[in-house]
Amino acid sequence: MSEPIGPVDATKFPRYTEPSTFARLPRLDEVSRADVTILGVPFDSGVSYRPGARFGPGHIRAASKLLRPYNQAVDVSPFAVHQVADAGDIGVNPFDIVEALTTIDSAVTDVRKDGSSLLTLGGDHTIALPILRSLYRDHGPIAVLHFDAHLDTWDTYFGAPYTHGTPFRRASEEGLIDLERSQHIGIRGPLYGKKDLEDDEILGFQIIRSDDFEVDGVRSIVERMRRRLDGGPVYVSVDIDVLDPAHAPGTGTPEAGGMTSRELLNTLRGLVGLNVVGADIVEVAPAYDHAEITGIAAAHVAYELLSVLALNKAASR
Numbered sequence: 663m664s665e666p667i668g669p670v671d672a673t674k675f676p677r678y679t680e681p682s683t684f685a686r687l688p689r690l691d692e693v694s695r696a697d698v699t700i701l702g703v704p705f706d707s708g709v710s711y712r713p714g715a716r717f718g719p720g721h722i723r724a725a726s727k728l729l730r731p732y733n734q735a736v737d738v739s740p741f742a743v744h745q746v747a748d749a750g751d752i753g754v755n756p757f758d759i760v761e762a763l764t765t766i767d768s769a770v771t772d773v774r775k776d777g778s779s780l781l782t783l784g785g786d787h788t789i790a791l792p793i794l795r796s797l798y799r800d801h802g803p804i805a806v807l808h809f810d811a812h813l814d815t816w817d818t819y820f821g822a823p824y825t826h827g828t829p830f831r832r833a834s835e836e837g838l839i840d841l842e843r844s845q846h847i848g849i850r851g852p853l854y855g856k857k858d859l860e861d862d863e864i865l866g867f868q869i870i871r872s873d874d875f876e877v878d879g880v881r882s883i884v885e886r887m888r889r890r891l892d893g894g895p896v897y898v899s900v901d902i903d904v905l906d907p908a909h910a911p912g913t914g915t916p917e918a919g920g921m922t923s924r925e926l927l928n929t930l931r932g933l934v935g936l937n938v939v940g941a942d943i944v945e946v947a948p949a950y951d952h953a954e955i956t957g958i959a960a961a962h963v964a965y966e967l968l969s970v971l972a973l974n975k976a977a978s979r
């Protein structure tokens with residue numbers, strides 16, 4: 663097998679040149695096949711408050727230009743172990759959510775058909791549902807590790823079943839999730855009522871609260887997370903609003919009292935060795951971002967997830 667094509671060399675082409683791909687990696691059509699494909703899903707017709715996450719993919723790519731090839735925190739070069747490529751964005755109907763779900767499902771299925779893992783850049787949280795539908799057809803019920811301020815297991819908004827506050831309710835009803843192994847991390851903030859928590863508990867999710875990071879620390883939370891997820895395929899869904907608005911102002915439904923980016927990156931490093939088959943980063947809304955704070959956080963979240971996939975690949979050889 664030929665050597666993987668890595669990022670453009672920043673000592674020859676400065677970082678602000680060239681069209682944007684994630685981390686200046688090759689486009690999918692420039693490589694024969696990818697082990698990991700990055701796919702943009704510019705869809706935000708499911709939001710309940712501030713719109714704008716449809717511009718998330720481009721913003722995360724722009725903020726990813728400064729990423730360097732070697733991850734010192736976990737001792738891996740995530741783009742050298744295997745081929746990572748950027749498939750660009752899906753064309754999604756912004757006016758018809760049901761059609762959008764079908765389009766996202768088929769695009770994700772297409773990207774994965776030769777065995778590639780998937781990292782999706784959203785888009786609002788609605789997009790997790792069609793991704794889980796696609797993964798279910800290959801893996802069966804999958805554990806969801808859900809980083810978010812919000813439960814996203816609400817039933818409907820204004821009678822609408824497909825929104826960014828409801829993907830994990832729909833996915834649970836459709837049997838796509840292994841609910842005995844699933845977990846929300848970073849939950850906080852005002853709810854509509856106590857019933858929100860009761861409904862979520864009935865579904866079977868386990869909750870690690872944002873405040874738990876202060877009390878228990880990252881190390882003990884990683885232990886709980888690994889115990890919960892072990893034993894099967896895992897899907898990681900990162901709503902950037904899991905971070906405190908100080909660390910991620912550019913998002914649609916911000917809530918005070920969130921995780922720091924350092925806590926989130928460290929927690930993600932704890933996924934090494936688990937069977938992560940796909941991931942998303944959603945709810946990045948650049949119109950409310952300043953100084954690329956949210957874009958940079960999202961790019962680093964992607965980098966840590968890609969590092970986990972690379973370490974898992976290296977260990978399987």
Ligand SMILES: N=C(N)NCCCC(=O)O
Pocket residue numbers: 710711787812814826827901903914915945
């Ligand atoms: N998935 C995200 N980011 N937010 C859901 C918030 C739903 C609400 O407006 O109550």
Ligand SMILES: [Zn+2]
Pocket residue numbers: 787810812814826901945
């Ligand atoms: Zn969410």
Ligand SMILES: [Zn+2]
Pocket residue numbers: 810811812901903904915945
């Ligand atoms: Zn959220």
